[in-house]
Amino acid sequence: MSTQQTLAPADPAAGAREPHARRWDGRGGGFLVKLVLMALVNAFGVSVLWAAYAQESWAIFGASLVLLVVADWVYFSKRVLPMKYILPGLVFLLVFQLFSMGYTAYVALTNYGTGHNTTKEQAVDALLIQAERRVEDSPSYPLTVVQRGDELGFAIVDEGDVRVGSAEEPLADAGDASLDGERVTAVPGWEVVPYTTLISDPALQERVVDLRVPVSDDADDGSIRTREGSTGQVYSSALEHDEAADTLTNTETGAVYRATDGGRYVSDDGEALPVGWRVHVGLENFTRAFSDDTYSGPLLRITVWTFAFAIATVATSFLLGLVLALVFNDTRLRGRRVMRTLFILPYAFPAFLSALLWRGMLNANPDYGIVNQLFFLGTRIAWLDDPLLAKLAVIGVNLWLSFPYWFLVCTGALQSLPEDVMEAARIDGAGRWRTFQSITMPLLLVSTTPLLISSFAFNFNNFTLVYMLTGGGPRFTDTSATLGHTDILISMIYQLSGVAGGRADYGLASALSIIVFLIIGTISALAFRRTRKLEEVL
Numbered sequence: 417m418s419t420q421q422t423l424a425p426a427d428p429a430a431g432a433r434e435p436h437a438r439r440w441d442g443r444g445g446g447f448l449v450k451l452v453l454m455a456l457v458n459a460f461g462v463s464v465l466w467a468a469y470a471q472e473s474w475a476i477f478g479a480s481l482v483l484l485v486v487a488d489w490v491y492f493s494k495r496v497l498p499m500k501y502i503l504p505g506l507v508f509l510l511v512f513q514l515f516s517m518g519y520t521a522y523v524a525l526t527n528y529g530t531g532h533n534t535t536k537e538q539a540v541d542a543l544l545i546q547a548e549r550r551v552e553d554s555p556s557y558p559l560t561v562v563q564r565g566d567e568l569g570f571a572i573v574d575e576g577d578v579r580v581g582s583a584e585e586p587l588a589d590a591g592d593a594s595l596d597g598e599r600v601t602a603v604p605g606w607e608v609v610p611y612t613t614l615i616s617d618p619a620l621q622e623r624v625v626d627l628r629v630p631v632s633d634d635a636d637d638g639s640i641r642t643r644e645g646s647t648g649q650v651y652s653s654a655l656e657h658d659e660a661a662d663t664l665t666n667t668e669t670g671a672v673y674r675a676t677d678g679g680r681y682v683s684d685d686g687e688a689l690p691v692g693w694r695v696h697v698g699l700e701n702f703t704r705a706f707s708d709d710t711y712s713g714p715l716l717r718i719t720v721w722t723f724a725f726a727i728a729t730v731a732t733s734f735l736l737g738l739v740l741a742l743v744f745n746d747t748r749l750r751g752r753r754v755m756r757t758l759f760i761l762p763y764a765f766p767a768f769l770s771a772l773l774w775r776g777m778l779n780a781n782p783d784y785g786i787v788n789q790l791f792f793l794g795t796r797i798a799w800l801d802d803p804l805l806a807k808l809a810v811i812g813v814n815l816w817l818s819f820p821y822w823f824l825v826c827t828g829a830l831q832s833l834p835e836d837v838m839e840a841a842r843i844d845g846a847g848r849w850r851t852f853q854s855i856t857m858p859l860l861l862v863s864t865t866p867l868l869i870s871s872f873a874f875n876f877n878n879f880t881l882v883y884m885l886t887g888g889g890p891r892f893t894d895t896s897a898t899l900g901h902t903d904i905l906i907s908m909i910y911q912l913s914g915v916a917g918g919r920a921d922y923g924l925a926s927a928l929s930i931i932v933f934l935i936i937g938t939i940s941a942l943a944f945r946r947t948r949k950l951e952e953v954l
Contacts, residue, residue, distance in 0.1 A: 454491055458484065479515075483507060517933075524701055524926035530919045532679050532692040539693040540657055543664060543681070545628070546691070547655040551638055558598040559640070559648035561614055561624055562606035570629045570640050571600040571608075572648055580606060586630040587640065614645045621645070664689065701927035711924070714892055714899045714908070721807065722904040726875040729814045730868060736815065737822025738860070745830045756827070763820035771884035774813045775800065803901035806886050810902050814881055818871075829863045830856070865947040872943075873936050877906040905932050 461484035468477035487507075490499045526532075534542065557572040562580060569582035571590060578593035580603050594602040602608060614620055628639040631650060638652035655673075656665045664673040664681050673681035673688075679695040682688045706712050740759060744752050762770065778799040779785035788797050799809045833856065841851045882888060888903035888911065898911050898918060909928050914920025 450491060454488065457487060461487075483510075520926045520929055523922050524930055525696055525698060526694050526923050527679050527692075527697050527700075528694050528923050528926075529921040530914060531690065532694050533920075533922075534691070534693055536675075536679075536693040539679075539691045540664070542691045543689050544653040544655055544657060547653045547666070548628075548639075548641070548651045549654055551650045551652050554638075554650040556647045556649055557640070558600075559642050559646060560600040560603075561609040561645055562600075562603050563609050564606050568609075568623055568627055569606060570627065570642070570648055571603050571606070572640060573598050573600065578603065581629040581640075583627060583629060586632050611645065697923065701923045702931075705924060705927055705931075710895055710897050714895050714897055714903075715928075717892075717901075718899065718903050718905060718908050721902070722876060725807070725811065725814075725878075725904060726872050728811050729818060729875045729878075730871050732811070732815050733818035733871075734822045734826075734864075734868065736819040737824075738826045740819070740823050741826035741830055745827060756823075759823055760820045762816055763824075767817055768880050768884050770817055771813065771881050774809075774816075775885050778809055800886050801890050803890055806890060806902050810882065810885060813885055814875065814878065817881070818875075821871075825864060825867060826860065829860050832863075833859055862947070865943070869940050869943045869947075873940060876904070876936060877932070878904070879906045879910065882907045883910070 461480060464480045465477055465484070468474070468480060487503065490496050490503050557574060560571045562569045562571050564582075567582055567584075569580055569585075570587075571578055571580040571593065572587070573595065578590040578595065578600055579587040580590040580593070581587035590600075590603050592604055593600055600608065609620075614624065624642065624645050628641055628651070630639045631637040636652070636656075638650045640648040641651045642648045654666055654668050656667055657663075658665065662675045665671070666673075671683045671685075671687070673683050676682050677695065678692070678697075680688045680692040704711065705715055743749070744756055744759075776784055777786045778788075780788065780796045780798045780801065782789050782794040782796065785797075785799075787799070788795055797805070799805045837855060837859075838851065841855055846854070882902055882904055886900070886902040888900040888907050890902075891898065891900045899908055903911070905928065909925045909932070910916065911918075912921050912925040912928070914922075
């Protein structure tokens, strides 16, 4: 009896925990699976660390190193079992949400954009290259493209001698190179690229044209460049860089360009060189959005229209969906299922395709605009060219796209209302309007208000409809910015980002993105607070 008591487990749950513990303490096959998975995670982490180190992205390097160390500690430790399940979600939240928000905030505090998308060193190199001119009376050298691994170089024939070099190594004697007339056929340590291979590979041609091989260790001697891959000439930059004084001097005009806090080289008479670099500008983008005449006027009008569009869309689509749900919720109505299916059809079509179809149907040309042809006797009504009509068209098309969603939501909400409450109202003598006003509508709002808030946030950023239907037009005539009367804040941000072409201003676009985020967040927080009060009352 005593032996049985000694062998009996002190904790009845110990036997249930043992298999799980065995998986994590190395005595089960689960440990091998974990070891393989963590090896893959560490390999990926090391590759990220190496890439961040190579590009000197120290913030990403530090964050990646911390995440990798934490992952190894969590999954090889026996003391933090809950974290083994929570950590993947936290990592995805950090990478895909917090990092994106943090990077947007960082860009908003810089002048990042067209003309300011590189480091200062890269900008100087680009300016020196742009100012390159062929040295007067410089000879043309027979040239052969050579390759060493991924590195390209030039081999030239200079008075019977072969010299070879690359972007990192100035021209030097090639020693035992082989010649066929004036053409290099072999260079020790290099592989000759046949001319037929060069002319048949556009990507290789682009690399060769961009290649510059220094003539010597002295940068003033210029570099060899080629336009067609068979001859090379000496080019020299008209700009001289004085690193100590941080200036660029044009040797032809004598103009001196000095580095400024705005990330450009500017001369004393105000002339700026075309290439700049990224710098920290603080809150300048936020103040510029409200003070620069190019953006402040359009920003105010676009903000007002964005609110009007979102509110009108949510209100009209909700009311139409509610009315149809009330009508088709009546059991006495025949063919309810067929009609419900027909009303849902617009919701089944892709939004971008529907917007494109409506764009064609609203065309002012009677040969294409079926709306004008069928409903307005072929009258040329410029729905998308007039500011007011274009806004009405956007709201109308969005109503057609949105009401089926609210029809479904309200139908489900109506069918879930407690029947005993409705029956009690009828017994107390409440009419249909009184029942709807005092019971049906409040109960509907409890379940639909969160969806109304999310619908407002969605339409506040409904880029697809605006871009596909009107493209933001018609354009404003009182500003040089490519913005229009039906642009909303998100499409304005898209235009400023330069994705659609033109000059990009990522800093200003990021600043406006943060403003939109704050607007949506504030409205959502206030609306959800009101929703909780409504639930408490009911």
